[in-house]
Every structure is written in C-alpha cells, then in structure tokens.
Amino acid sequence: xxxxxxxxEDEDEEGALKWKENLQLKASQAFLRQQxxxxxxxxxxxxxxxxxxxxxDEEELGGLFRVSRPQNNKRFQxxxxxxxxxxxxxxxxWDLEEMLNSIRDCFxxxxxxxxxxxx
Amino acid sequence: MASExxxxxxxxxxxxxxxxxxxxxxxxxxxxIRSKEDDPGLREFEASFIRLLDKVTNGSRIEIxxxxxxxxxxxxxxxxxxxEHECNPQRSIGYYLEALLMLGAFMKTPLKATLRGVTNDRTxxxxxxxxxxxxxxxxxxxxxxxxxxxxxxxxxxxxGGGGEVVFTCPxxxxxxxxxxxxxxxxxxxxGVAYSARVSPQMANRIVDSARGxxxxxxxxxxxxxxxxxxxNSGKSPGFGLTLVAETLNGCFLSAEMTSTPQGQGDPVLPxxxxxxxxKLLLEExxxxxxxxxxxxxxxxxxxxxxxxxxxxVLLGPLSPYTIEFLRHIRDFFQIMFKIExxxxxxDERKGGDKVLLTGVGVGYSNINKTLK
Numbered sequence: 001x002x003x004x005x006x007x008x009e010d011e012d013e014e015g016a017l018k019w020k021e022n023l024q025l026k027a028s029q030a031f032l033r034q035q036x037x038x039x040x041x042x043x044x045x046x047x048x049x050x051x052x053x054x055x056x057d058e059e060e061l062g063g064l065f066r067v068s069r070p071q072n073n074k075r076f077q078x079x080x081x082x083x084x085x086x087x088x089x090x091x092x093x094w095d096l097e098e099m100l101n102s103i104r105d106c107f108x109x110x111x112x113x114x115x116x117x118x119x
Numbered sequence: 120m121a122s123e124x125x126x127x128x129x130x131x132x133x134x135x136x137x138x139x140x141x142x143x144x145x146x147x148x149x150x151x152i153r154s155k156e157d158d159p160g161l162r163e164f165e166a167s168f169i170r171l172l173d174k175v176t177n178g179s180r181i182e183i184x185x186x187x188x189x190x191x192x193x194x195x196x197x198x199x200x201x202x203e204h205e206c207n208p209q210r211s212i213g214y215y216l217e218a219l220l221m222l223g224a225f226m227k228t229p230l231k232a233t234l235r236g237v238t239n240d241r242t243x244x245x246x247x248x249x250x251x252x253x254x255x256x257x258x259x260x261x262x263x264x265x266x267x268x269x270x271x272x273x274x275x276x277x278x279g280g281g282g283e284v285v286f287t288c289p290x291x292x293x294x295x296x297x298x299x300x301x302x303x304x305x306x307x308x309x310g311v312a313y314s315a316r317v318s319p320q321m322a323n324r325i326v327d328s329a330r331g332x333x334x335x336x337x338x339x340x341x342x343x344x345x346x347x348x349x350x351n352s353g354k355s356p357g358f359g360l361t362l363v364a365e366t367l368n369g370c371f372l373s374a375e376m377t378s379t380p381q382g383q384g385d386p387v388l389p390x391x392x393x394x395x396x397x398k399l400l401l402e403e404x405x406x407x408x409x410x411x412x413x414x415x416x417x418x419x420x421x422x423x424x425x426x427x428x429x430x431x432v433l434l435g436p437l438s439p440y441t442i443e444f445l446r447h448i449r450d451f452f453q454i455m456f457k458i459e460x461x462x463x464x465x466d467e468r469k470g471g472d473k474v475l476l477t478g479v480g481v482g483y484s485n486i487n488k489t490l491k
Binding site: 041042044045046077078079080081082083084085086088089092094099100101102103104105106107108109110111112 | 133134151474
C-alpha cells in the first residue's frame with residue numbers, strides 16, 4: 001500500500017512541476033510580448049481628445065431625475081491633491097541585494113564604460 | 120493672444136494652470152472646484168496662493184463665485200519686486216515656492232520674496248530640497264549670478280509653521296536651451312538633517328542610520344546637521360532629512376522625509392526616518408535621469424520658454440504631475456515634446472527605463488523686463 005501511495009505522490013509531483021517546464025522559453029516570450037505592448041508614451045501623454053469625453057450621456061429616470069454617477073471612474077481625479085511629489089514604486093524592496101545591484105553602475109564606484117575613466 | 124481663454128474642471132493641478140496662464144497671458148476659468156464635496160470650493164491655501172500671485176503681478180483680474188467653486192483668472196503683467204507673504208500653513212512654503220521658481224526669471228524687476236509659514240512637511244517638496252535641486256537646475260538654463268538665492272532664515276515645522284525663507288531671483292530676457300542627455304555617475308551624496316524644538320541628538324541619529332545604507336555605494340557622503348534654536352525654530356517640533364546625490368555632470372537627484380506633524384498619526388523614530396529616506400534616494404537613483412522627479416515640470420517649462428532652438432533632457436519615468444504638466448503646456452503654448460523611451464543596455468546596472476524628451480522652445484522673450 002505504501003508503495004502505491006509513493007507512486008501516486010511521485011505522479012502528483014510531476015504534475016505539479018509541469019508548469020516549470022520551458023520556463024526560460026515562456027519568460028522570453030512574455031518579455032517579447034511586453035516589448036511589443038510597451039506603451040507609446042507620446043500617445044499616453046497627449047492621447048486623443050475624443051477618448052476623454054465619453055461619460056457625457058446621462059441616464060434619466062421617469063424624465064424627472066438624473067442618475068448621478070460618482071466620478072471615480074474618470075481617468076484622473078479632478079479634485080485630487082495638487083502636489084509634485086512622485087510616490088515610489090512599492091514593488092521595489094531596497095533591502096534586497098538584487099535591487100541594490102541594479103543601480104551599482106550609477107555611482108563612480110561602479111563599472112565604467114570603455115573609453116571613459118574615473119580621472 | 121489674450122482673447123483666448125481656457126477652461127478646466129476641478130482643483131487638481133491648480134498651480135500649473137495659473138502659472139502657465141500668467142506666463143502665456145491666456146485667461147483661464149476653473150469650474151467645479153470640489154463642487155460635489157460637503158465643504159465645496161477653494162481652500163484657504165488656494166486662496167493664499169492666489170493672493171501671492173496677485174502680489175507678484177500687476178493688473179491681474181481674479182473673480183471667484185460665492186461658493187468658491189468657480190475661479191476666473193485674467194493674468195496681469197509679472198511685476199516682481201519686493202514681496203512678503205504669509206503662506207497658509209495648510210500647505211508648506213514649497214507649494215508656493217514652486218510657482219515662484221517658475222515665474223521668477225520672467226518678472227519686470229528682480230524678485231525678492233519673503234515667505235512665512237511651514238518650511239517642511241510631508242505633502243510638498245521642502246524648502247531644503249528645492250534649494251539644493253531646483254536652483255542648480257535653473258542655473259543650467261542661464262538663470263544665475265548674484266542675487267539668485269534661497270535662504271532658510273527660520274525653520275517652521277508642520278502644523279504650526281512659523282518659518283521664514285527668502286527667495287531672490289534675477290530677471291532674464293531669454294532662456295538658454297539645454298542638452299542634458301547624460302547625467303554621469305554619482306560622485307557624492309550630501310544632505311541636511313534638521314531638527315527643531317526637539318533634542319539636537321535626533322539629527323545625529325538620522326545621519327547615522329542614513330549613512331549605514333548609503334555607504335554601501337559611496338564613501339563620499341556628508342550629511343550636515345541643522346538644529347535651529349529659540350525664535351528660529353518655529354512653532355512646532357519635528358525633524359527630517361533631505362538627501363541629494365550629485366553627479367559628475369552636475370545633475371542632482373534628491374529624496375527627503377519629514378517626521379509626522381505633532382498630534383497627527385504615529386510618531387516616527389529618527390533611525391527609521393534616516394533609513395527610509397536613504398532608500399527613497401536609492402529609488403530616485405533607480406529612476407535616474409538628469410533631473411529628479413520633483414523638478415521634472417520646472418525643467419520642461421524652461422525648455423518650453425527657451426529660445427527657438429532644440430532642447431533635450433533625459434528624465435526618469437514621468438510622474439503623473441509631469442504628464443499633466445505636458446498636457447497643460449500643449450494647451451497654453453501649443454508645444455508638444457518628442458518622447459522616447461530609452462531602455463538600459465543588458466549588462467548595464469543603471470536602474471529602470473529612462474525617457475528622452477526633445478522639444479523646441481517658443482522663443483519666449485521677457486517683454487516685462489526693463490531696458491537699461
């Protein structure tokens with residue numbers, strides 16, 4: 001009975017590990033997908049004016065009352081706090097060595113490009 | 120030019136709209152200011168901002184409806200001169216100063232503004248940060264020389280305030296175009312750890328913990344401690360830290376953190392504040408670029424108002440505030456920037472994607488300036 005169980009477990013494990021197959025391939029595909037869909041910044045900033053004005057139609061109830069919709073679904077909050085502070089990306093954990101390594105070359109102590117010198 | 124007017128909804132990006140209106144001479148109408156809220160209309164600090172704008176201009180027309188939900192502003196001439204202003208303590212002096220930095224060089228006579236209020240709080244860039252980043256940035260555009268200074272005379276922490284800063288700015292006829300495409304490597308980090316109405320030891324504790332993190336990257340770190348006493352320390356207790364990383368090409372990246380105002384929220388330990396602020400600086404380095412995230416819009420404005428020549432600047436990711444500012448520049452000056460994303464090379468360890476903005480200035484010349 002124990003042998004059977006073990007075998008079953010092995011199979012289970014194999015099943016569970018299936019998602020790990022071709023990880024590198026999947027990752028590279030995902031990366032390429034993301035590259036393709038990298039937002040065109042100019043379009044993001046300047047956009048087309050038509051897109052903004054879409055919530056204009058207002059529903060009427062019994063010809064008397066208008067349905068008032070909260071402005072939450074607007075593209076940006078019109079009455080938000082007016083501040084130039086740019087809040088940090090919360091996914092960055094600066095306790096990790098990996099994160100610290102990602103900016104090493106920004107400092108004079110990091111690696112220099114060829115043809116440049118600390119002097 | 121003055122016959123056209125622009126219309127906006129809501130109080131967000133309030134200062135951008137009024138500043139750009141003043142510089143372009145276009146009238147602006149802002150409607151629906153907090154119209155759906157229990158307490159509708161303009162806040163005290165916005166009214167205070169309008170009063171400051173009225174002080175530095177001559178002949179501005181400002182109309183506000185009874186509930187304060189609609190504002191009409193017709194800009195006058197930028198006059199400048201000696202101005203004193205009590206900044207409403209709901210927002211720190213940085214809120215008001217950011218606008219003066221944008222307007223300063225375009226006055227008729229050199230500006231000398233004495234601003235009183237809260238010098239350091241958590242919502243806006245503090246005066247220390249603007250002093251160490253915005254001023255060097257403006258120098259790159261040719262706004263410098265004698266009488267270009269920002270001095271913290273008295274410190275005033277939130278919520279009480281009681282601080283005082285003096286900003287003097289010379290007048291320029293034209294603005295020099297810039298080519299800031301390579302920030303260079305960071306050679307040193309400087310900072311100010313300030314404390315007011317608390318033990319001077321607080322500042323030392325902040326310095327130690329911040330250095331602990333930053334020393335992993337650089338040996339050249341110096342953080343000054345600034346402890347103001349007596350009449351110069353304002354009305355509320357508090358402490359904080361401003362860190363600035365300087366690159367070989369003279370670009371400045373900054374981060375800052377201030378203690379929670381007395382009686383609002385959980386108190387912070389100086390050690391935590393120092394560490395978190397150091398991490399914020401690393402975040403800012405990761406974003407990178409030649410201009411730090413707080414001053415992106417100032418740089419873009421001066422590029423817009425430059426001579427009719429190409430200007431280029433490399434920035435980190437655009438902040439939401441900057442994106443809106445770009446839209447407003449298009450509205451007021453009909454200038455659109457070319458925006459390109461620069462991905463870092465594979466073996467480069469220089470943080471995230473950068474954005475290169477290229478634009479041609481409108482050839483703005485300061486007609487207000489008196490001829491000598």
